[in-house]
Amino acid sequence: MGETVGFIHSTESFGAVDGPGIRFIVFLQGCHMRCKYCHNPETWEVVQGSSDSDMVEKRIDELTSSGIRVECMTPSEVMKKAIRFKTYWKNGGGITVSGGEALLQIDFVTELFELAHKEGINTALDTSGNPYKSEGEFFEKFKKLCEVTDLFILDIKHIRDEEHRALTGHSNKNILEMANYLSEHGKEMWIRHVLVPGITDDWKALEELRDYIKTLKTVSKVEVLPYHRMGIPEYERLGIDYPIKDINPPTKKEVEKVTNLLSTAINSVTTVVFDMDGTVLNTLDDLTDSMNYVFEKFDMPTHTVEEYRLVFGNGIKEALRLSLPEGTSEDILEKMLPIFKEHYDKHCLDKTRPYDGILELMKELKQKGYKMAIVSNKIDSAVKELHQRFFSESVDVALGERPGVNRKPAPDMVEAALLELGSTKEESVYIGDSEVDFLTAKNSGLPCISVLWGFRDKDYLVEQGAYCFADVPGDIVKLLEK
Numbered sequence: 001m002g003e004t005v006g007f008i009h010s011t012e013s014f015g016a017v018d019g020p021g022i023r024f025i026v027f028l029q030g031c032h033m034r035c036k037y038c039h040n041p042e043t044w045e046v047v048q049g050s051s052d053s054d055m056v057e058k059r060i061d062e063l064t065s066s067g068i069r070v071e072c073m074t075p076s077e078v079m080k081k082a083i084r085f086k087t088y089w090k091n092g093g094g095i096t097v098s099g100g101e102a103l104l105q106i107d108f109v110t111e112l113f114e115l116a117h118k119e120g121i122n123t124a125l126d127t128s129g130n131p132y133k134s135e136g137e138f139f140e141k142f143k144k145l146c147e148v149t150d151l152f153i154l155d156i157k158h159i160r161d162e163e164h165r166a167l168t169g170h171s172n173k174n175i176l177e178m179a180n181y182l183s184e185h186g187k188e189m190w191i192r193h194v195l196v197p198g199i200t201d202d203w204k205a206l207e208e209l210r211d212y213i214k215t216l217k218t219v220s221k222v223e224v225l226p227y228h229r230m231g232i233p234e235y236e237r238l239g240i241d242y243p244i245k246d247i248n249p250p251t252k253k254e255v256e257k258v259t260n261l262l263s264t265a266i267n268s269v270t271t272v273v274f275d276m277d278g279t280v281l282n283t284l285d286d287l288t289d290s291m292n293y294v295f296e297k298f299d300m301p302t303h304t305v306e307e308y309r310l311v312f313g314n315g316i317k318e319a320l321r322l323s324l325p326e327g328t329s330e331d332i333l334e335k336m337l338p339i340f341k342e343h344y345d346k347h348c349l350d351k352t353r354p355y356d357g358i359l360e361l362m363k364e365l366k367q368k369g370y371k372m373a374i375v376s377n378k379i380d381s382a383v384k385e386l387h388q389r390f391f392s393e394s395v396d397v398a399l400g401e402r403p404g405v406n407r408k409p410a411p412d413m414v415e416a417a418l419l420e421l422g423s424t425k426e427e428s429v430y431i432g433d434s435e436v437d438f439l440t441a442k443n444s445g446l447p448c449i450s451v452l453w454g455f456r457d458k459d460y461l462v463e464q465g466a467y468c469f470a471d472v473p474g475d476i477v478k479l480l481e482k
């Protein structure tokens with residue numbers, strides 16, 4: 001039996017995308033799949049055997065004369081070629097084996113990676129997973145390969161088996177089994193998905209793919225690669241019919257949208273619950289006007305916007321109570337409430353506006369696939385009206401004070417919002433401007449981002465226990481992705 005050899009289509013000395021850092025890439029020959037968008041049909045033909053076999057030599061000659069480059073090299077020959085570039089492999093760089101389909105030459109890849117590991121070199125395998133079997137000889141070899149592979153870059157062509165078969169000619173069941181195995185055995189993975197308009201861009205299927213990736217524990221990166229047509233001349237040269245002539249590449253925006261969706265699979269935070277007054281809306285002027293309208297009606301002293309700033313956060317009844325002259329009876333307070341409500345319902349949109357940067361923030365969060373809710377101690381009708389007016393395009397749920405639901409800082413409103421969104425507290429973050437919000441987050445079991453453009457200042461919030469702050473709306477995305 002001859003020495004293990006690899007049938008190599010080509011190599012690249014300074015690869016920058018197939019794994020971390022700068023990498024030496026080895027593209028192996030042979031693939032059983034026939035992805036309709038494959039840009040390198042030259043790598044399809046499978047060659048198998050050992051270096052001393054005449055049959056192999058004959059096959060390589062045949063392929064070369066039909067315009068397909070194939071080289072036969074041992075793992076140590078490849079290693080010798082690669083190691084010349086070692087000085088460039090900073091920041092986790094190293095060797096990546098890609099294809100064709102590298103797992104068709106699993107013995108060669110394992111030996112090459114064993115040599116690399118002996119030299120302390122990082123190894124990555126770019127694979128479609130098609131040859132994977134969870135039993136027998138292949139599985140034993142695969143387990144050995146796992147021991148010397150630092151990163152698996154797995155291309156999931158389509159999450160639905162039927163569509164996967166139509167696109168590639170093969171089932172995806174064993175591919176997903178392979179991803180599950182890698183996840184269960186702590187092997188780091190990057191997941192790739194090629195976006196082909198009309199074939200792999202169905203939104204529901206992409207959501208299914210996102211949900212599947214979420215079940216994997218070791219995915220550190222998700223990449224969406226735009227389909228391109230640069231392989232067409234290669235098809236023409238080899239006399240192969242190009243199956244998706246009429247499909248154009250996706251736009252940059254489409255790729256970004258899908259990247260945002262799939263990336264939420266590895267971001268632990270998927271849901272953001274906002275407070276309303278002082279957080280997303282500057283409602284202080286309209287609240288002040290309605291408060292003063294009520295006080296004037298009862299011949300009581302009115303107050304300035306700044307004086308009212310600190311009394312809001314616990315609902316209107318409490319704000320009125322804190323602003324009344326000392327000794328005012330509870331009866332008077334009860335009479336004031338409906339008058340306030342009637343006035344505020346009519347005037348809650350007079351001066352109220354989202355804070356600068358809030359609409360842009362919500363748009364960005366929406367594009368990134370976050371689910372959003374607003375919960376407020378304001379009267380439910382006003383919350384719904386303000387939501388409709390400013391945030392209905394991006395925020396899915398808006399809840400205000402209503403009978404049977406305890407007001408913040410009780411966790412009830414947050415829990416009701418998460419239930420409507422289908423989210424858990426483990427994947428959610430609360431954002432608010434006051435101590436009531438901080439307590440609401442705490443009582444709901446959510447981390448809290450305290451914003452500093454609202455009704456309270458930082459020193460006061462720190463005294464109440466707040467620990468994470470956003471100076472401007474633009475800080476929120478960075479904090480969520482931390």
Ligand code: SF4
Pocket residue numbers: 031032033034035037038039040043099100101128
């Ligand atoms: S798995 Fe890769 S090499 Fe094989 S057909 Fe698909 S795109 Fe081409």
